[in-house]
Amino acid sequence: MSVEAPLLEARGLTRTFEVGTGGLGLRRQTLRAVEDVSFALTPGKVTALVGQSGSGKSTIARLLMRLYAPTSGSILLGDEDVARIRGRRNLRRYRSQVQMIFQDPFGSLNPVKRVHHHVARPLRVHGVVPSSQIDERVHELLDSVGLTPPEVVAAKFPHELSGGQKQRVAIARALAVEPKVIVADEPVSMLDVSIRLGVLNLMLELKERHNLAFLYITHDLASARYVADEILVLYAGQIVERGPTDDVLLEPLHPYTQLLLSAVPNPNAGLQVQELPEQRETVAALSTAVGCRFVDRCPLAFDLCAGTPPTLQPAHFDHDVRCHLFGAAQEAARHTG
């Protein structure tokens, strides 16, 4: 296998939910929380999945962790279809290769257990090292995430740690099983500004040291730019733009990406923002909506957009966009290429 071969791949990943009770005159509807999402995570690379709340990014994380089953599409780890994994033992083997870091370090640690317990437990459950070596390995792991001196930190309870330290414990715990892929869902959004950088730097350092494939899920474009090699922009369950980080962020093509960028605080620009009708993304993701899901908020929408859903098409070499504005370019590309 070449180094560039994807480790974990999502192909046409789709997940729908039935919403509405069916009673009280409310019609049952289908919410397309994630629709036809494809991406590949490769070793030593960080892929950022960017979107606002309600865009479906956490649903994708749960699908990858097999906390939800996909409605259609597949997730492949190497050649194995993750949806077909059966049995505790096989599932445990999968999770030893794909680990997750959650947003809330305050909620993901058991308050009555010491740090040692949290890091030692996966070592035991997954039989990573013989029990005689567990203490030593716990200390190594704590040391590797910058929690020093490890003997002291291991004896502490979660409430004795700061938010940043807790998130480092969560990272040490994820690394304990020696995974190949890490899915990090908003790992720094609850941390203080000055601590965020430390955790982001730790992620970058671990990626390099262990050749990990990272999926970094966030709504913060600046931190995505800081860590990611590739960016996927998600709107109402669909990828609307994807490409190398600086291609997407310095030359955004999709009107939604442009909107997101314009909303980031920028002391040199002032509080100017495009006037946009408020709309919840979940409404756009309902099966009753036709056409482009961004059409009601799009300042550049034209007649085609309301009735015909655009497809994700290459705009430049490795920069894809789901927007009718680039239809002409698509046509031209099809004829010449």
Add this chain to the structure above:
Amino acid sequence: MTVANAPVVTSVGAGTGDVLVEIEGLVVEYPVSGGSVRAVDDVSLAIRRGEIVGLAGESGCGKSTVAHSLLRILKPPGEITGGRVVFDGQDVLALAPKQLRQFRWRNVSIVFQSAMNSLNPVMKVGDQFVDMFKAHGHVRKSDALRRSAELMELVGIDPSRLRAYPHELSGGMRQRVVIAMALALNPELLVMDEPTTALDVVVQREILREIEVLQRELGFAVLFITHDLSLLVEFSDRIAIMYAGKVVELGAARELFDGPLHPYTVGLMQSFPPLSGERLRLTGIPGSPPDLRDPPPGCRFHPRCPRAERRCSTDEPQLTASAHGRLAACHFPGEVA
């Protein structure tokens, strides 16, 4: 304390404008085993009428404690043990409970970080408005509802939504409702404690722009508390930076951003990865804020400061005007870039 004889060090950094609020030498202490912690230590800050003042710093620096002291909503065991707060000529710390009720909401109101969750889930929005009006004076329900409709329009929500329950509104709309309520009695000061941190960037931006418009229309002053310095620079007239219970820098937003004087301000600014320009590995601020039970001697920032010299660990720098004509509590202002 003899208020009458207090030295007139009024309006720290506020210039000669019409001062609305004056916080002077504020000290807030929390008892801990074997002593007390000074969460706010000798903080002076003035807010002019119609001015937007930003207050920034890491969690635990005392920024919220300052705001809560100003409204006298400090939770025990926290206690104001020194200094004074003067609001439009009246001594806030001397107000009787009945006067306090008038003072809060009529003179000053506050929007909290999770304010959107502070609405009563089983009451319609309109009824909550009516309740609030009734608590602050005898009004007829029809008048209260008419005024509520005006307020909803003011913050850009269709007045028909007064009949909605909070769960029927999005997070951004609920936050707008709370802001509308905060403005209901035309306060002269609106305190916003991380009002948009829980919201998406796009919604955050829309709300801030609305507040800016309302502020220009209605002329109230704003004390805006956040850890997001780049947001403050756009939004406020002046910014105060707090570290470990003290104001370490205070100045006009633009000047502070273009040429920060305190090394802590510099570090805070460098903790945000940029959205354009070169992608560099940033270091942010090494270490973590001090334990206030045992603050470091001299300058409280010196253990983390790249510019610290011997003197910094013994002499505490005071907030004084530097050669630049702006205020910073540093022995070497402007020497770290």
